[in-house]
Amino acid sequence: MTNKVMPTYGRLNIAFAEGKGAWLTDTEGKQYLDAFSGVAVCNLGHAHPAVTAAISDQAATLIHTSNYYQIPLQTELAEKLTALSGMEQVFFCNSGAEANEAAIKIARKYGHNKGIDKPVIIVMDGSFHGRTLATLTATGNPKVHAGFEPLVAGFVRVPYDDLDALKMAIGHWPEAVAVMLEPIQGEGGVRVPDADYLAEIRDLCTQRKLLMMLDEVQTGIGRTGEWFAFQHSEHLLPDVMMLAKGLGNGMPIGACLVSGAAVNVLQAGNHGSTFGGNPLACRAALAVLDVIETDKVLQNVKTLNAVMVRGFEQALAGQEGVKTIRAAGFMFGIELLIPCFELVQQALDKGILINVTADKVVRLLPPLVINRDEANQIISTVSELIIDFLASKAVDSVA
Ligand SMILES: Cc1ncc(COP(=O)(O)O)c(C=O)c1O
Missing domain, CATH: 3.90.1150.10 (Aspartate Aminotransferase, domain 1)
Structure with a gap:
């Protein structure tokens, strides 16, 4: 066969x-x-009893309705994730690439709201953000681009962990609206940047009114020993944070969280997902967060x-x-x-x-x-x- x-x-x-x-x-x-956890997904190991019980119970109760209606488990999960992170709002989706797509749309809309017709997002060499057209464009690996040109417009790339290069790019691109990066590059080889790199980017973004967008798809949900990798830096909050992987321990769920200038950028009709944040996925994620805390x-x-x-x-x-x-x-x-x-x-x-x-x-x-x-x-x-x-x-x- x-x-x-x-x-x-x-x-x-x-x-x-x-x-x-x-x-x-x-x-x-x-x-x-x-020692791989399905690429940083099964953070609580396989068949965790509490996650299994939550999924089984929810599957027997209600799997899916639609984002046309209220979804209390989604509200509860948003409450929990914002409390853990200090972020203010959440959009739910089904994967890391989708969380990043949401972030990219937020950055563009934020730019358009400021009167920038062709917004530019600064991204990093060696990064990985997913396989959709916009996220593969954001990805800093030529092998991921090959065969899919023309790539999406509106991205410029700088070397990772190089503040001077980032400053130059920001100076060079008045249309820049956001800096998008992983706090530690995962696919890029577990590249851990200088201790003050993220804090410096935070300052630059604040001064220049750019959104700091952290792809925590791999680093989030406890992977680095804090809930989110940005929490290793004191007093730092990104404007946008993207999650997926470990959030559902294998149940597909992604999330794009916003704070500050990124809050309310997306309005009704601007973005959506049929499955995003359905009761089953949210119940699994709530169980995951609960186990991480109690254990x-x-x-x-x-x-x-x-x-x-x-x-x-x-x-x-x-x-x-x-x-x-x-x-x-x-x-x-x-x-x-x-x-x-x-x-x-x-x-x-x-x-x-x-x-x-x-x-x-x-x-x-x-x-x-x-x-x-x-x-x-x-x-x-x-x-x-x-x-x-x-x-x-x-x-x-x-x-
Ligand atoms: C940092 C990062 N962002 C995004 C993604 C893409 O996530 P997904 O495969 O769920 O679309 C990955 C996957 O490895 C990742 O490591």
Whole structure:
């Protein structure tokens, strides 16, 4: 039988039948430790009992009505997300790309409201914002653009973590209305910017009346040890924040939050989504937020981040093929000097799910609820894999 699914993904030859916590079981019955969480989605692990119960109960009660009507669970979730973040309003959608589309529309409308006919959004090299036409244009990776030109107008790009370049772009583009970026670049290789980078951008945006739009699709919902990555910087609030991934722990839901100058920019009829914020997705997200709070999940991330960083630094000390180890909460990037995609399959063979991004970066995004034993297992297995891989390459180059 030929596979009738479009070949848009380079899939590994494995399928999973079930999961529990940080563990997945494949269709042959073999177990794997999940250090990837379905790309930072299953932050509470697989089949979390509280999330499962909430979804089951809601599915048996009411799955979908429509945004033509009041949706109390949506109101409740908006209340909760604004309280946690300090933002003021929320638009609900179904994915990260859609949350970013909403942000891009807000920026353009904000510009038009100020009399700017051709608003420009400043975006970053190395970024990833999604696969729709506008979000792939915003994405700073030529491979994502290739074959889809003409790209959407109204974006200019600057190097990430380079304030001078950003200042120059702002000076050069009087039509600039927003700066859109990830607080830590995920797909770009777990790139953690300078400590004061976001605060400086906040100041620049305030001075120039630009919207600061933070794509927290990957970093949000506890991934970095705070609810949102911007909360690592004191007194900082973006004008727009985009969420998805971990918000539903696998139930598709995205959100675009606004504060300050971005509030009420979108009015009735300006934007919408049939499924966005339906009762089922909102109930799942409310359960996720509740578990993160009651189980002190952020504390677990902070404690085990320190354990894992120390563990990797010790285990990989002296490995010349390791360029750097970067981490923020439970986002780990171990950058090698050589491309290392083979490691993904080698890790599977050893019973662990990892990812390689930006060619040379081993990226780990474990569920936020792993325990110390699981953290230690990730450190030892992944370090051993990297050491063996580098040794095999050194032998290759000698031979
Ligand atoms: C930072 C960031 N933004 C946006 C997206 C796109 O999200 P989605 O695949 O849900 O559209 C991703 C996905 O990896 C992401 O990491």
